[in-house]
Amino acid sequence: MCLAFPGKIIEINNQQATADFDGVQKVVNISLVPEIKVGEYVIVHAGFAIEQLTSQDAWEVLKEYEKGNRIIQGNIEKNS
Numbered sequence: 001m002c003l004a005f006p007g008k009i010i011e012i013n014n015q016q017a018t019a020d021f022d023g024v025q026k027v028v029n030i031s032l033v034p035e036i037k038v039g040e041y042v043i044v045h046a047g048f049a050i051e052q053l054t055s056q057d058a059w060e061v062l063k064e065y066e067k068g069n070r071i072i073q074g075n076i077e078k079n080s
Contacts, residue, residue: 004045005065006058009038022062044057 006021007028015031021040030036030049041058042049053061 002045004043004050006053006061007044007049008041008058009036009049012036012038017049019049020025 003032005021007021007026009017009030010020011018012030014063015029016027017030017036017053018025019028021044026044026047026068027078028044028060030051033042033049033052036049036052041053043053043061044053
């Protein structure tokens with residue numbers, strides 16, 4: 001299974017950008033989304049930004065990941 005995570009672009013330097021993932025900053029390759037700008041959101045997989053997201057979509061993805069994490073940890077019912 002592969003997971004891709006949303007991050008907010010906070011700095012751009014040519015084909016590389018620094019993305020913020022809930023307080024953790026990582027350098028990612030943005031060659032697949034060359035139109036991206038600082039302050040916008042991307043989905044990142046294996047160090048590559050693969051798709052641009054709206055801020056609303058980014059937060060929806062993060063909420064679903066958090067819900068899945070709580071299910072795995074047994075903090076909520078799987079059927080809710």
